[in-house]
Amino acid sequence: MPARRGDKWEGRLKIGGQVVSTRRFETKRAATDWERRQRSAFDEHGYDPSRGKVAVEVLLNAWLEQREGRVSRTTLNTDRYLLPTRGQESGRAGTEPVLPIWFRKVHVGKVTGAAISTWQDGLLARGLAPTSVKRHRESLSSFFAWCVSEGYIAANPVKAAAPPKDRRAREDMRPLPSHEFDAVVAQLSEISEVYADLVRVLGRTGIRWGEARAILVRDFIEMPMPVLHVVRNQPEGTAAAKTPKSGRGRRVPLPDALVPVLRRFADGKRPDDLLLTRPGGGQLHRSMFVRQTGWSDVGRGRTLHDLRHTAACEWILRGVPLTTVQAWLGHGSIEITARYLHHLGDSADRSALQLLNGGSAGHARPPRPAAGVILG
Incomplete structure (x- = not known):
């Protein structure tokens, strides 16, 4: 049973009448739960708390060695970021390792959920994106x-800490108006016809970059009506495609x-080949696209995700029902799609604006979109 120690409760694991592990908690219930987990692990696996008296970095090296050949190269490279490189060990500026020294030196048996939370907060404070921290x-x-499987600890402390939340201010969507979108495509055509076609597809279908990377030739269907079947998503850095x-x-x-744009992409390819590829073939890579096109300037300061917003706003301006836009974008709820109405205003707003601009109440019409718009 837990024992009172000042203003805290001390959980104790006894084996053979000897206290072999202790930990202090704010409440008696937390201490009791810890005792129960420790005892359960010992009874089931023969867990010995003394085995947890090994530094995290020592076991990390052993773990990485046995990961070799068992996981993808991409996963292994990500795992290796947990340990510092030689340059980081020498204290070179700007190369702070993912796991700080205080974490690497602590015994694995002493790592708590609170330590995990502190580590996550530290990464966020250093400016890492929440997705990177995750x-x-x-x-x-x-x-x-x-x-846990090797008997060093009884439970995974990461599961006791909440995942990091993205508390960054959300940037406003910045869709390209029709005339600017056409200008961007025209400028890209002078650099690369393939990349110009790619932007045409992204800006008029609303597919995500990761979805574009994973679409196959057989996902482009022309009969009974031309559609793209979006069933895979492969963000940068992932080894295999997954669901959207x-x-x-x-x-x-x-x-x-x-x-005809998609026919050009499909020309000469087999059904299971990637449909949207870079010039010369090969899978799309964001950094390569941005570098080779000079996207920061050519794209008028927009992100590639703004091309998705461009498509959605164009559909709504053309009168496509919001529920249909939701289905085409793959949103899980209509509330997410409705943010475009906050950006554009609904048909009632546009009709009212027409009145203010000189129309009559009986003949108010929504403004006609600019010429050259391609509706997706």
Whole structure:
């Protein structure tokens, strides 16, 4: 049973009448739960708390060695970020390792959920994106899961800490108006016709970059109507494609103007080949695209994800129902799609603006979109 120690409660694991492990908690219940988990692990696996008196970095090296050949090269490279490189060990500026020295030196049996949270907060304070912190968290969780299976610890401490939350201010969407979108495509055509076609597809289908990287030739269907079947997503740095963000596939109808564009991408390829590829073939890579096109200038300061917003706003301006836009974008809820109405205003707003601009109440019409718009 837990014992009172000042203002805290001390959980104790006894084996053979000897206290072999202790830990202090704020509440008696937390101490009791810890005792129960420790005892359960010992009874099931013969877990010996004394085995946890090994520094994290020592076991990390052993874990990485046995990972070689068992996981993909991409996963292994991500796992290796947990340990510092030679340059980081020498204290070179700007090369602070993912796991700080205080974490690497602590015994694995002493790592708590609170320590995991402190480590995550430290990475966020250094400016790492929450998505990057989550990737490092997944690597660390795999490591501690291995420690559990090897009998070094009773439970994975990563599971006791909440994942990091993205508390950064959300940037406003910045879709390209029709005339600017056409200008961007025209400028890209002077650099690379393939990349110009790629932007045409992204800006008029609303598919995500990761989805574009994973679409196959057989996902482009022309009969009975031309559509893209979006069933895979492969963000940069992942070894294999997975389901789209919503967890399910979707169909995106294609306007007539996009059909010859996609035929050019499909020309000479087999059904299971990637459809949207870079000049000369090969899978799309964001950094390569940005570098080779000078996207920071050519794209008018927009991100590649703004091309998805461009498609959605164009559909709404053309009168496509919001529920249809939701289905084409693959949003899990209509509330997510409705943010475009906050950006554009709904049809009532546009009709009212027409009145203010000189129309009559009986003949108010929504403004006609600029010429040259391709509807997706």
